[in-house]
Structure formats: C-alpha cells, structure tokens
C-alpha cells in the first residue's frame with residue numbers, strides 16, 4: 001500500500017522479488033479454497049477480532065450487509081443486495097473470489113517490514129502442478145492505529161482500503177506510481193471506489209516528510225494528502241493524514257519521502 005520496490009508492472013515486481021520472499025503455504029488452505037470455489041481465505045492465525053475488523057471495513061465500503069469470513073476463514077460476500085457503497089469494490093472482490101489466483105490474508109501486525117499492507121507471491125508446500133498461483137496479503141493492523149489526521153481522510157485510509165489496494169495488484173496486475181505527484185494506476189482504481197463512496201481521493205502515492213525541523217525529534221513524521229472537489233467551486237478541499245514512519249516501518253518509504 002506504501003512504496004516498495006518500484007517496478008513497471010506488478011508482475012515484474014513479483015519476478016524481481018525472488019525466492020527469498022516467497023512463503024511456503026499450507027496445502028489445506030489451497031484445498032479449502034479450491035473445494036469452495038472461493039479464492040480469498042484467511043490464515044488460521046488471523047484472530048476472529050482481526051477478521052471482523054477487516055470484514056467490517058469491507059462491509060462499509062461495499063455496502064454488502066452480510067460480507068464476512070466464515071468459520072473456515074473463507075471470504076463470503078452474502079446474498080443480499082447492497083443499498084449503497086462502491087460498485088467497483090464489489091466487482092474487485094467478486095473477481096478475486098472467482099479468479100484464478102488464491103489470495104491468503106495474513107496478520108503481520110507490528111512487522112517492521114510491512115507498512116500498512118503488502119502483497120507477496122507464495123509457493124505451495126507440497127509440489128503439485130494443478131494448484132493455482134497464490135499470493136499472501138500481509139496486513140499490519142497496528143500500523144493503521146498509528147495514523148492521525150482529518151476524519152474524512154481517515155475514512156478513506158483504513159485496513160479495508162489497504163486490502164483492496166493489494167487485491168487490485170493481484171487481480172488487475174496494476175502498478176503503483178513511480179514518481180511524486182502521481183497516485184498510480186492501482187490507487188486510481190481505489191480512488192474510483194472512494195468516489196463511489198463520496199470520500200476524498202488519495203492525491204499522491206508517496207508520503208512526504210512534514211515540513212518541520214526534525215532534528216529535535218526522534219520521530220519521522222510523514223503525511224499524505226486526500227482531496228475532494230468542492231461542489232460549488234472549481235477547487236478541491238484537502239485533507240491530511242500523518243504518521244511516524246519510524247514506527248510504521250517499510251523499507252523504501254522513508255528514502256523516497258526524503259525527496260519531498
């Protein structure tokens with residue numbers, strides 16, 4: 001969700017990551033997903049509280065009142081028709097569930113490697129040629145608790161939005177931005193969902209250092225802007241989110257942020 005190795009396409013990034021980052025998955029997860037023809041599933045280690053935390057945000061974004069993770073950890077969208085919410089987010093989730101790839105949700109809270117969320121390729125523990133490609137979406141739930149800022153921007157940047165960002169990489173092979181001043185193709189898809197929810201859009205993919213004298217602080221405060229057009233004027237209202245990059249972690253973020 002935040003800067004990692006910059007590549008051209010998401011698939012190029014996956015090739016560049018190499019074997020070092022590949023996780024070994026338990027085979028039962030694949031069989032579970034295959035038998036249920038539903039390709040988004042939580043790892044057993046993700047607690048019921050964390051599953052519900054993610055499901056609640058996704059219910060809010062999609063408007064699907066019955067969306068949840070069932071007792072096997074499999075994502076269910078439910079049958080009831082939504083009254084509101086993002087149509088694009090519903091389509092993305094449906095494409096992921098019915099898609100070729102298996103997506104496994106992992107709790108990576110308090111990991112210094114993961115800034116909010118990231119997705120990495122995985123490999124099955126037992127060699128089998130008929131198993132589908134697999135990806136792990138790692139979520140650092142604790143990072144989202146570090147973010148402060150404008151209420152409207154906080155609504156547009158939570159664990160649900162982070163999950164959808166990573167899912168878009170897997171389903172649509174969409175790349176992130178490579179330069180400041182751009183939100184990137186992946187976030188453009190997520191911004192469409194924010195528009196459908198009447199929320200401000202993420203204006204930049206990269207966070208930037210807060211313009212303060214950091215010499216006096218141990219923190220490394222960074223910020224990201226969200227913008228929404230004002231209905232009566234040809235202007236946009238800007239909302240800010242701020243967090244301490246030293247606490248949130250991630251490898252590339254602070255180096256790029258230093259460019260401002």
Ligand SMILES: [Zn+2]
Pocket residue numbers: 001002165166169175176186
């Ligand atoms: Zn991304």
